[in-house]
Amino acid sequence: MSRQSNNWTKLIIIFICLIFIFTAIGMADARKPNLHPFKDEVESLVLLKVLPAKSWNPAKPVTYKDYLQLIEKLFNGRSKISLVNLTEKLTFPDEPITYYDALTIAGMFLGYDKESSYAKVKEITEELKKSDSAQITGYEMAYIFYRLLYTNRVGQNKTLLEERYLVGSNEMVTSRVLQVKANEVILEDEGAIPLAPDLQVFHRKNNQIKPASFSNMAVGLSGLKFLFNEKGQVQTVILPEKLFPEKIRVLLSHELNNLGSSKSYDFKEIRIKANQPFKIITRKKGQERIILVAETGETITFTNQNGGIKIVTGNFSEIVKGRVYLKSYFKHNIHFDPLLSTPRHTNVVLYAGTLEIIPSNKAGYLYLINELPLEDYLKKVVPGQIPSRWGKEAFKVQAIAARSYAIAQVSRGKFNDKSANLDDSTASQLYNNFQENQIVNEAVDETRGIVAMHNGHVIDAVYFSTSAGYTANNEEVWHNSRTGSFPGEPIPYLRAKSQIIDVSVADLTNEKNALSFFKDQSLKSFDFASPYYRWKLELTRKELENTINKNLPLRERADQLLGTDFIKTITGKPVNPSDLQFSIGKLKDIRVIQRGEGGNVMVLDIVGTNGTYRVMKEYNIRFLIRPRKDMTGSSKDVILYCHDGSKIKNYSILPSAFFAFEIIRNGQNDIEKIIFYGGGNGHGVGMSQWGIKGMVDRGYTYEEILKHYYTDIVLKKIY
Numbered sequence: 001m002s003r004q005s006n007n008w009t010k011l012i013i014i015f016i017c018l019i020f021i022f023t024a025i026g027m028a029d030a031r032k033p034n035l036h037p038f039k040d041e042v043e044s045l046v047l048l049k050v051l052p053a054k055s056w057n058p059a060k061p062v063t064y065k066d067y068l069q070l071i072e073k074l075f076n077g078r079s080k081i082s083l084v085n086l087t088e089k090l091t092f093p094d095e096p097i098t099y100y101d102a103l104t105i106a107g108m109f110l111g112y113d114k115e116s117s118y119a120k121v122k123e124i125t126e127e128l129k130k131s132d133s134a135q136i137t138g139y140e141m142a143y144i145f146y147r148l149l150y151t152n153r154v155g156q157n158k159t160l161l162e163e164r165y166l167v168g169s170n171e172m173v174t175s176r177v178l179q180v181k182a183n184e185v186i187l188e189d190e191g192a193i194p195l196a197p198d199l200q201v202f203h204r205k206n207n208q209i210k211p212a213s214f215s216n217m218a219v220g221l222s223g224l225k226f227l228f229n230e231k232g233q234v235q236t237v238i239l240p241e242k243l244f245p246e247k248i249r250v251l252l253s254h255e256l257n258n259l260g261s262s263k264s265y266d267f268k269e270i271r272i273k274a275n276q277p278f279k280i281i282t283r284k285k286g287q288e289r290i291i292l293v294a295e296t297g298e299t300i301t302f303t304n305q306n307g308g309i310k311i312v313t314g315n316f317s318e319i320v321k322g323r324v325y326l327k328s329y330f331k332h333n334i335h336f337d338p339l340l341s342t343p344r345h346t347n348v349v350l351y352a353g354t355l356e357i358i359p360s361n362k363a364g365y366l367y368l369i370n371e372l373p374l375e376d377y378l379k380k381v382v383p384g385q386i387p388s389r390w391g392k393e394a395f396k397v398q399a400i401a402a403r404s405y406a407i408a409q410v411s412r413g414k415f416n417d418k419s420a421n422l423d424d425s426t427a428s429q430l431y432n433n434f435q436e437n438q439i440v441n442e443a444v445d446e447t448r449g450i451v452a453m454h455n456g457h458v459i460d461a462v463y464f465s466t467s468a469g470y471t472a473n474n475e476e477v478w479h480n481s482r483t484g485s486f487p488g489e490p491i492p493y494l495r496a497k498s499q500i501i502d503v504s505v506a507d508l509t510n511e512k513n514a515l516s517f518f519k520d521q522s523l524k525s526f527d528f529a530s531p532y533y534r535w536k537l538e539l540t541r542k543e544l545e546n547t548i549n550k551n552l553p554l555r556e557r558a559d560q561l562l563g564t565d566f567i568k569t570i571t572g573k574p575v576n577p578s579d580l581q582f583s584i585g586k587l588k589d590i591r592v593i594q595r596g597e598g599g600n601v602m603v604l605d606i607v608g609t610n611g612t613y614r615v616m617k618e619y620n621i622r623f624l625i626r627p628r629k630d631m632t633g634s635s636k637d638v639i640l641y642c643h644d645g646s647k648i649k650n651y652s653i654l655p656s657a658f659f660a661f662e663i664i665r666n667g668q669n670d671i672e673k674i675i676f677y678g679g680g681n682g683h684g685v686g687m688s689q690w691g692i693k694g695m696v697d698r699g700y701t702y703e704e705i706l707k708h709y710y711t712d713i714v715l716k717k718i719y
Contacts, residue, residue: 002255035492037127037140041146046482047211048165048200051142054483058138059094067141073110074145076164078153079109096662099140100132106144111154124151161209165200168227168235176222176245178323179358180416185217189285193226196233203239215413218573220245220371221419247353248377250431251420252368265418266365270302270324270357278328280311282320291318294326302357302719304366308358324354349432352376358419369420370432378402378444383434383635386689394692395443396702400514400715401687402429404451404461447702449719452710454493458718459710465498466530467688468599468658468679469523470508471709476596477618477657477685485615487602494685496597499525499694510600511592515660517599518677521643528692532655532681533690534643539625541671543632545587548606548624550631552584552613553577555620566620572611584608589669590661595710618657618683625654625676643679656680686710 036042042058045051046194050073051058062070068090100118107117124147128140136144149161156163175189179509184192203212216239217224227236253265274294281288290310294300301312308319353372360367378399384396386551409428410421422428452459462474474494479486498505501524506513517523518534527533539547556567557577569575576582585608593614604621606613615621627638628650630682659678666672680688687709695705703715 005533024311034137034489037184038146041142042139044211045074045142045145045546047076047213049198050145051138051313056138058142060138061135062102062138062141063094064090064092064097064101065093067097067102068105070141071145074148074164075109075160078164079111079162081108096135097700098132099128099130099134099136102136102141102144109519110148110151110160121148124148130671149535157450166202166209166227166236166238167361167477168229170228172226172228174222174224174226177217177219177224179419180214180219180413182417186419188222188283194231194233196229196231196235199234199237201239202242203241205241209238213411213413215416216243216411217416218410218413219244219416219419220247220249220410244374244407246373247371247420248374248406248410248422249356249415249420250370250372250377250422250428251415251418252370253423253425265367265423266360266362267368268303268365270366270368270525271299272302272326272355273297273299276328276330278326281325281327282322283325284322291320291324292316302366304359304364307359309359309366326357350380350436351432352380356419361417367418367420370424374403374406375444375448377406377431379436379441380432381406381429382440383429383437387693388437388439390693391696392439392443392446393702394696395440396447397687397692397696397705398463398689399440399444399556400448400450400702400706401461401463402451403447403449404453404458405429405463407451407458408460429489434591449717450715451718452493452706452713453716454710454713459713461710462490462494462683462686463689463709464680464682464684464686465477465688466532466656466658466679466681466690467525467527467684468518468533469498469500469525470505470598470658471495471497471499471686471688472596472598472600472658472684474685476598476600476602478618479566486566493713497711499527499688499691501525509595509597511595511660514592514595514599515662517678518658518660518679526645526691526698527680527688530681530690531642531646532598532642532679534677534679535655536641537627537638537654537676537678538673539627539638539676540673541587541637543634544563544590544625544674545608546633547626547628547631548587549583551626552606552615553579553582555615555623559620566616568614568616570605570614571607574611575613583610584613585610589671589673590663592660598658598684599660601659602657621657622654625653627651654678654684656684658684 007713046053050070056665058377058618103121104114104118107121108114110120112120121144125144128143130136150159152159153163175187177185178188179186184194186192199214201212201214201217202209203216217237221240223240225238226234229235251265253263254267276296278294279290280292280294280300281290294313297335298313302324303310305319308321309324310317310319311324351370353370353376356369356371358367358369358628381402382395382398385402386394406422406429415421415423454459473490474689475488475490478488480488503523505517508514508517521534525533552567552575556575559565559567560577567575584606587608591605591607592601593605596602600618601621602616604615606615615624627640629636629638632638640648640651642648656678658680659676662675664672665674692705695708706715707713
């Protein structure tokens with residue numbers, strides 16, 4: 001072969017390699033979440049109730065009519081311009097508004113004359129680079145409106161935000177928030193304060209006030225600024241810069257099952273036996289009153305008596321109005337025998353901080369709350385998450401993730417109405433189910449105050465037990481809680497990633513590829529040591545019919561209670577939660593309609609002789625195919641065959657939605673059995689706990705591990 005032909009061969013190889021590289025880059029870019037740069041502006045305008053929360057697509061062009069109606073809502077009558085006159089002059093109200101007209105109308109609402117309006121508003125919306133005749137989308141309209149909020153109307157010395165939204169008088173800076181309900185907030189010193197129906201919440205950060213969510217008014221915060229309307233209701237709330245409290249408040253549950261799921265927070269009776277003396281007190285405006293000192297061995301009973309808390313021990317009995325606190329005389333812990341009302345995995349239950357008993361929102365019941373410093377909370381969370389034999393580096397990873405998750409959850413306000421920030425079950429993080437140990441405490445102390453952040457915010461560092469070799473995109477597992485849509489809205493740091501070592505993974509949205517992937521026991525991944533890395537389940541047609549018939553109505557009931565629509569009847573007999581005899585008929589087929597990037601089943605169709613039913617979202621799917629003999633109607637135990645050779649009998653629900661299946665049919669094409677090949681345990685989003693072990697064993701540091709699982713994050717010490 002000549003030297004010239006050799007050169008041509010090299011050039012061709014280089015050209016092919018470049019094509020491969022650019023194709024790979026293009027595929028990677030295609031998988032990035034499509035987040036609009038003005039997404040935050042849309043969310044702010046939704047919080048201000050200017051833009052609708054549902055049934056509105058900000059990606060679509062905005063019509064003249066809609067633009068005028070929404071900008072009038074933004075200004076709320078504070079403009080001299082007449083909406084009626086403008087609307088009447090519209091020649092084509094349902095046509096998309098042009099960039100030029102949108103800016104001109106905005107300027108006129110600010111009080112500028114028509115000739116100068118366009119130029120004035122263009123100055124404050126400089127990020128928009130559009131031609132005058134171009135259409136604008138809802139995102140771009142939101143950006144224009146958001147910039148108007150921080151602009152003064154002509155002749156005014158306040159911005160539109162200050163003039164229109166920061167309204168009210170009789171300013172008050174609050175003590176600590178103890179409970180937030182729909183119509184009132186309960187403060188530690190001031191008591192119950194009524195909230196206006198059209199309350200607006202804002203957050204002051206870096207000397208700028210921005211719209212915030214009602215849920216951000218978290219229990220435990222203090223130093224909030226309240227502005228009142230003429231009825232004495234809180235009209236405006238301005239939150240302090242720091243949005244998480246010094247101490248965390250954990251709502252304790254009872255009848256915690258072996259999966260760590262809570263059954264109830266409402267206690268008919270609370271009984272506590274003291275291993276060491278503690279005092280029972282009430283508080284009023286910072287002053288404490290000791291009701292009783294519990295001596296070692298004494299059992300105290302608390303019940304709800306017509307909204308008061310009845311305390312009984314021996315011959316002592318007293319009913320207290322308000323909250324009751326239990327405080328130890330010892331420095332670190334309130335030390336009880338296992339809470340008689342709340343059995344736990346460990347034999348000795350230590351509660352740091354303070355226990356608090358309050359009347360439940362359910363008449364005749366009580367809530368039990370543990371308040372303690374965040375770092376002490378972590379020392380009682382992390383031991384129950386991963387085995388101590390995995391070592392300190394693994395615990396550092398788990399501590400930072402748990403700390404980040406807890407802080408992010410505070411701002412969600414899920415338990416605000418119950419006077420807490422989190423609960424003690426897997427609904428938040430499993431808490432105080434295992435004893436503290438030295439290696440965990442060292443890991444927590446050595447990472448004190450370190451959190452994972454993305455774009456200046458502490459991330460919602462979700463995690464799960466075991467990956468099947470690929471994690472999932474958040475939107476392909478969970479719906480958008482605001483709009484109710486599924487898939488949900490992408491979160492940039494919760495991206496699907498391969499966990500397979502040194503081998504590329506084929507497209508797992510393809511059924512053939514998914515089946516091959518989940519059947520392959522040999523693929524090395526960071527999760528390879530987990531028993532759940534690969535699993536197999538066989539069900540007969542009748543067994544699968546039974547579990548579907550029992551659980552499909554239950555998921556439909558949950559769907560209705562949550563106001564969602566993820567259980568659909570495509571054809572045939574509708575799913576009726578009240579029908580105890582509901583049946584899909586004879587199972588004819590099951591079909592995967594949609595998979596996520598990580599191979600997780602997102603949408604599954606069940607085809608029976610009585611109808612076709614569509615099941616969406618991983619938990620609904622896992623809850624439908626339950627490998628338990630009481631669900632399948634089997635006479636013998638249902639076996640889950642695990643990666644390490646172990647066999648698990650009657651597992652509660654399908655371990656994950658990362659699975660594919662083979663349908664075995666007879667000569668008449670009837671289903672005889674279905675073989676499920678799956679992997680992983682849990683929802684699959686964020687960080688895999690067994691993956692932590694695999695990465696630590698390969699020498700990765702806690703920072704490298706966290707940055708592997710959470711995309712584009714930084715670690716920062718915030719206190």
